[in-house]
Amino acid sequence: MRISFATANFYFLPFDETLEIIAEAGFQNIELDLFWEWNYWAMAQHLRDIPISNVIQSVHRSGLKITSIHDGGGVLSDHTSVAGYVNPQLDEYLDLLGYAPEYMVFHTPHTPGSWDADWWDNISGDILRALEPYRAFCSYLTLENMPHFDGFTVPLTTPEELRAFVNHNRLGVNFDTTHYAHMGVDIKGAACILDGTIHSVHLSDYAPDRAHVFVGEGELDLAGFVSLLDPTILDIVTLECSVSTADRSDMQMSHDEILSRMKQLRAKAVSLLGER
Secondary structure, eight states: OEEEGGGGGGTHHHHHHHHOOOOOOTTOEEEEOEEEEETTTOOGGGGGTTOOEEEHHHHHHOEEEEEEEOOOOBBBBSSTTTTOOOOOOOOHHHHSSSSSEEEEEOOOEEESSOOOOOHHHHHHHHHHHHHHHGGSSSSEEEEEEEOOOTEEOOOOSSSHHHHHHHHHOOOEEEEEEHHHHHOOOHHHOOOOOOTEEEEEEEEOEETTTEEEETSSSOOOOHHHHHHHOTTTOOOOOEEOOOOOTBBBOOOOHHHHHHHHHHHHHHHHHHHHHHOO
């Protein structure tokens, strides 16, 4: 199993330093998280105001390979329209990258307000049409399981609903361990329900009131979960987790401290997943 690292884990560091640390820690593959912002939500803030051509050049210089792209958006400001569902920067990234990522990760859409099942029935076709052009740019498209958000309607929150939707529409699942754990969903049970659909994973541990915990420092049975994954359709796992400890934030750590934790993380991931 190959191992990748999500760049947005270090959204608080300059992007070039992020790549430097990932490479120094021994990783070869990355999931490139695109900058996205909506009201009080943001992702990959270290890419804010950086020209996309500069981002791609930095990745090429680092020697790291982008195995996946995380679109990062998903909010529908207007529940009747899919405008803005796909990150507006995605097309330029794909044009400039020079090679096809193996897969892309999109969030299930979430929209302000409380809407009944008819809303999703009516909008889901437009979501699929927005995603359709990107099939040509990668091996497969995946939808990430998302948790509930206060004040928002989020579809496909149960493994059963997500499985039915992706199977019917020739999509894959990006299984986020923290998102299901945060909802109280057993990750091994969810993996069994989603068997045959999991094409990518955002792997992290989980503890009460702490999301995306360093692998092995939470309460999840990650070894049991990994044993249920189908290696014939899942070849790479992305680490989407903090390197913080229980009493020290990674934002307080020095470069060398972060690098040390990253080397520990890679060793844990190799032990858990194996690597070739």
